[in-house]
Amino acid sequence: MNNRLKVLRAERNWSQADLAAALGVSRQTVNALETGRYDPSLPLAFKIARVFEQPIESIFSDSGA
Amino acid sequence: MMSEIQDRPRSLAAKVGLTVVLAGVGAFCGYGMAQLFKDHGAPWPDVLAVAMAVALIAIGLMSAIVLFTRPSTIPKGCGVLQIAVFLLAGVMLLLPMYAPAAIAPDVVFGGIVLLLATQTVANVMLWRRADEMLRQVMAETSAIAFWALQTALFLYAAAERLGMVDSISAWALMGILMAVYLLASIVASARRGIT
Numbered sequence: 001m002n003n004r005l006k007v008l009r010a011e012r013n014w015s016q017a018d019l020a021a022a023l024g025v026s027r028q029t030v031n032a033l034e035t036g037r038y039d040p041s042l043p044l045a046f047k048i049a050r051v052f053e054q055p056i057e058s059i060f061s062d063s064g065a
Numbered sequence: 066m067m068s069e070i071q072d073r074p075r076s077l078a079a080k081v082g083l084t085v086v087l088a089g090v091g092a093f094c095g096y097g098m099a100q101l102f103k104d105h106g107a108p109w110p111d112v113l114a115v116a117m118a119v120a121l122i123a124i125g126l127m128s129a130i131v132l133f134t135r136p137s138t139i140p141k142g143c144g145v146l147q148i149a150v151f152l153l154a155g156v157m158l159l160l161p162m163y164a165p166a167a168i169a170p171d172v173v174f175g176g177i178v179l180l181l182a183t184q185t186v187a188n189v190m191l192w193r194r195a196d197e198m199l200r201q202v203m204a205e206t207s208a209i210a211f212w213a214l215q216t217a218l219f220l221y222a223a224a225e226r227l228g229m230v231d232s233i234s235a236w237a238l239m240g241i242l243m244a245v246y247l248l249a250s251i252v253a254s255a256r257r258g259i260t
Contacts, residue, residue: 025196026143032257038198 003060006034008052022051083134087127094123110237111162117243118158125151143199146191153184158243202253209249214242
């Protein structure tokens with residue numbers, strides 16, 4: 001699965017630690033999400049969408065699509 | 066409200082200093098192991114257990130150095146609990162071999178039970194406080210270690226029943242289990258970019 005987390009975070013000038021704090025996860029988890037090493041659970045994906053105030057499908061896309 | 070502050074990278078001097086400290090910890094561990102192994106008569110299960118103990122303690126110490134020297138903007142998260150688990154595991158592996166020289170075996174065993182209870186509490190707290198990715202890494206570590214160990218144990222048990230290999234002690238099996246679990250942990254962590 002692909003995502004635009006790094007771009008969205010950079011647009012807001014947030015650090016990985018800032019985003020991790022907003023999501024209630026570790027900085028390593030944010031890093032793994034951004035580098036595609038970890039796909040979030042559905043609840044975490046919804047939380048990410050809420051933090052960035054965007055629909056899930058504009059943040060995540062199926063790499064096979 | 067987000068701080069809009071970027072993680073401040075370490076200065077070159079801080080990076081060099083940290084590298085020197087970590088290299089020092091590595092050298093100390095290597096020297097310690099060499100001292101322990103200079104008695105060539107040590108049975109291989111003891112050598113394996115000492116190697117695992119030193120590895121666990123070294124990982125714990127290096128994690129502590131990294132945890133307490135990184136920028137304060139990065140939350141410490143479950144780091145302290147992880148360090149406690151590593152250090153306790155290392156100490157518990159050393160005690161049955163070296164503590165009886167100074168303390169009665171039943172007292173040593175009582176201490177091990179106490180440390181194991183403490184480590185169990187730390188492990189439960191770690192699981193409860195971990196985020197979803199860390200929990201997945203822990204679950205994957207357990208799965209990898211379980212399948213590797215049960216496969217190896219079945220093959221060994223079959224060979225032993227057929228009289229093809231000698232029996233080995235529970236202490237030796239424990240050392241092998243720790244080695245496999247540590248390797249599984251490294252593999253599961255590396256897959257998520259945790260180093």
